[in-house]
Amino acid sequence: MSFECHQCGECCSHLGLVHIIEEDRGALRFLVRNQYTGERTPVIVDPDKIELFLDRSTFIERPEACPFFRFNRSSAKGYCTVHLTRPEICRDYGCWRLLILDTGGKRAGRIMGQRHLASEDPGLTRLFSDQIDPLVEPDDRVWDDRVIQMLERAGYTVRR
Numbered sequence: 205m206s207f208e209c210h211q212c213g214e215c216c217s218h219l220g221l222v223h224i225i226e227e228d229r230g231a232l233r234f235l236v237r238n239q240y241t242g243e244r245t246p247v248i249v250d251p252d253k254i255e256l257f258l259d260r261s262t263f264i265e266r267p268e269a270c271p272f273f274r275f276n277r278s279s280a281k282g283y284c285t286v287h288l289t290r291p292e293i294c295r296d297y298g299c300w301r302l303l304i305l306d307t308g309g310k311r312a313g314r315i316m317g318q319r320h321l322a323s324e325d326p327g328l329t330r331l332f333s334d335q336i337d338p339l340v341e342p343d344d345r346v347w348d349d350r351v352i353q354m355l356e357r358a359g360y361t362v363r364r
Contacts, residue, residue, distance in 0.1 A: 213282025214311070215297055219270035223291065232257070236271075236291060243293075247272065247286040257285040302348060304328060305361040312360060315351065331358055 227235040232249035249257045249272070256274045263269060272286045284290055300314035306325065313323025313332075321332045335354055341347040352362045 211281035211283070213266070213269075213273065213275050216270045216273035216282060216284065217266045218268045219273065219294075220268045222293075223270050223272075225271050234271075234286075238291065238293065241293075243291065245289070245291040247289040247291070249285050250288050253283060253285040253287070256283055301364070302351065302355075303363040304355055305363070307359055307361075309361070319347065327358075328360070331355070 222239050223236050224239060225234050226237040226244065229235060229246075232254060234247050236245045236247050237243070238245075253274070256276065257272070259274060262273060262275045266273070266275065269275075270284075272284055272290075273282060274285055275282045284294065300316050300322075302315040303311065304313045304315070304323070306312040312325040313321055313328045315321055319337075321329065321336075323329050323332070331354070336351055339347065339350060341350060348364070355362050
């Protein structure tokens with residue numbers, strides 16, 4: 205299943221709890237360690253993102269963000285400042301297959317991977333467990349279409 209990044213920054217906003225800078229090697233080169241796996245990855249700040257990397261204002265609103273994540277308010281997009289050399293776990297990550305927004309346009313939940321709901325919205329959680337989880341449909345595309353219809357009837361907006 206393909207994944208298109210919308211640069212919302214959700215995936216990186218808490219990765220400061222996972223990725224730590226173990227060593228500053230100078231010249232915008234670092235050794236990053238994954239707190240859980242112990243994996244170490246040498247990274248270099250991308251040449252076109254140096255100015256963005258030097259701006260640490262992202263951490264005011266997102267104090268747990270990955271040390272290399274920056275959110276640009278003017279473009280309303282998040283950026284990995286070490287994208288070219290990022291750790292393998294970041295290369296493999298696919299955030300969501302369906303993004304679910306509430307009536308105010310705020311994220312209510314995400315359907316990820318193999319039809320798993322990640323949400324703290326009690327109404328959405330109930331809808332998912334009562335109506336969507338029991339849905340039997342082997343074709344992912346058809347399942348997604350049916351789920352989108354159900355969610356939209358319940359007042360949610362859905363992005364693929």
